[in-house]
Amino acid sequence: MALAVPVLSPFFVTSNSHSLPRRPIPASSMEISQPTPADYADTIPSLTLHILKAPQMLLQAVAYHHPVSPIMGMSGECRCIVPDGTMVPRRHHEYRYICMQRRGSRLLQQHVVLALMLLYRLHRQSQILDNLSGKYVLITGCDSGFGNILAKQLERRGMLVLAACLTEKGAEDLKKETSHRLQTVILDVTDSQSVSSAAKWVTNIVGEAGLWGLVNNAGFAHTISPNEWQTKEDFAKVLNINLLGMVDVTLNLLRLIRNAQGRIVNVSSAAGRISMFGGGYCISKYGVQAFSDSLRREMRAFGVKVSIIEPGSFRTSVCMFDPMMKSLKSYWEKVPAEIKESYGEQYFQQFKDEVEKITSYSSSQVSKVTDCMEHALTAVYPWTRYSVGWDCKFLYLPASYLPTVLSDYILSLFLPKPAH
Structure with missing residues (x-):
């Protein structure tokens, strides 16, 4: 058969x-x-x-x-x-x-x-705009990290870079490594007078043609600790730099960006998707997401595109172990005795170890982030969000979509147990 x-x-x-x-x-x-x-x-x-x-x-x-x-x-x-x-x-x-x-x-x-x-x-994704050599881009936080690397990257590409630095030394060092296509300005995003002065400087340079790109990169992250260890002033310090400073800079330059029908690139974080630890950092990055989303919808009618960069853990000045440990230790030393007793010395040591693990796993391929920033500024169809880094794509981002009970359980595994 x-x-x-x-x-x-x-x-x-x-x-x-x-x-x-x-x-x-x-x-x-x-x-x-x-x-x-x-x-x-x-x-x-x-x-x-x-x-x-x-x-x-x-x-x-x-x-x-x-x-x-x-x-x-x-x-x-x-x-x-x-x-x-x-x-x-x-x-x-x-x-x-x-x-x-x-x-x-x-x-x-x-x-x-x-x-x-x-x-x-x-x-x-591969379609790039032509005639970008005459376009002006302002980048904040160019003393080091992403901003410093992006400024050099865009200058080599032929774009006209306006690099905002916090210190004179940062500005001088950057000018030594670049050509006449890059100009610097001193900017403290937490000082409204400094922001207003920098905005007038930018207006005099770009004229009525407008500002093609604004990269809000200035940020601060050395505030990781349990919420109870910090004060209102600790939270306010981070929010003033990471969120309110960004809002102030954007509002002062928005008219110039509308004139050019340009791009706004706001640097958030994987922590803007899911809150992994206490302090003002995650709160500020959630705020960046909300501000960027509302701004993107408002500016769409004017031809302005707004993108959000969501890096994971990268080896920059923002994610350095020593400054984080110094900040964490200062919080612990200021905690009242009854709170210290509830957490215990072992909690502090284990929390410090977890922070050290995060920084040790940080990626050294910082150009992955700056490449995304460049794409947001130069692509015909920039993405709304750029999630950068394996930890962001395969841990933090998926965890943000899980039911709350599951994400809480997973993230709590990384937290030490208190004494009482």
């Missing part, structure tokens, strides 16, 4: 003719017997293997398949095989098995659609 292969047979007897489904195959051309459940149990793995090895056969199989219901071939007619000697098409639902031809062709179609979507995304 020959093995019944009701789905595999067309792979060996088909041709490219679309008229073949209307011409039943003579019984003498191939030996087929009535299938049994045992036969299907043996043949399904073989069919799957053929589907994986020969996708071109699936394309042939589609031409032989009569239209069926959306339930993957469980009903309807398949004219590729006829019972031996009857010349009557089999109906799949009579034999209670899934048509592997139909399923295979559906899977192939889905993969083709997915591949086309990915190609379209890559095509959009």
Whole structure:
């Protein structure tokens, strides 16, 4: 008794003719017997293997398949095989098995659609604006870190960079490493008078043509500790730099950006998606997300695009172990005795160890972040959000989408246990 292969047979007897489904195959051309459940149990793995090895056969199989219901071939007619000697098409639902031809062709179609979507995304991502050499871009926080690297990167590209530094030394060092295309200005984002003065300086340089790009990069992160260890002033210090300073700079330059129909790039963090520790840092980055979202919707009508950069842990001055430990130790020393007793010295030591792990896992590939910033400034279709770093993409970002009870459980695993 020959093995019944009701789905595999067309792979060996088909041709490219679309008229073949209307011409039943003579019984003498191939030996087929009535299938049994045992036969299907043996043949399904073989069919799957053929589907994986020969996708071109699936394309042939589609031409032989009569239209069926959306339930993957469980009903309807398949004219590729006829019972031996009857010349009557089999109906799949009579034999209670899934048509592997139909399923295979559906899977192939889905993969083709997915591949086309990915190609379209890559095509959009690769389109870069022309004539950017005369465009002005202001970057805050250029003394070190992302801002310093981005300023050099854009200057080498030929763009006109206005680098805002907090210190004279930072400005002088940056000018020594760049050409005349980069100019510097001293800016303290927490000082409204300094922000206003810098905005007037920018206006005099760019004129009515406007400012093409604003990168709000200035930030501060050395405030990681349990919330109870900090004061209102500790929270306010971080919020003034990371959030309110950003808002002040943006509002002072928004008219110039609208004139140029330019770009605003705000540096947030993975901590702007999910709050991983206490202090003002996560709060400030959540605020950056909210401000950027509202600004993006408001500026859309003016042709201004707003992007958010969400870096994970990278080795910059913001994520250095020694400054973080100095800050953490100062918080612990100021904590009242009754609070210290509740947490215990062991809690402090274990918390310090966890912070050290975070900084030790920091990536040294800082250019990944600045490349995203550059793309947001120069691409025809900039992204709304750029999540940068493996920790951000595979830990913090997925955790932010989990149900709260799960994300709370996962993140609490990294927190030490208090004494009481």
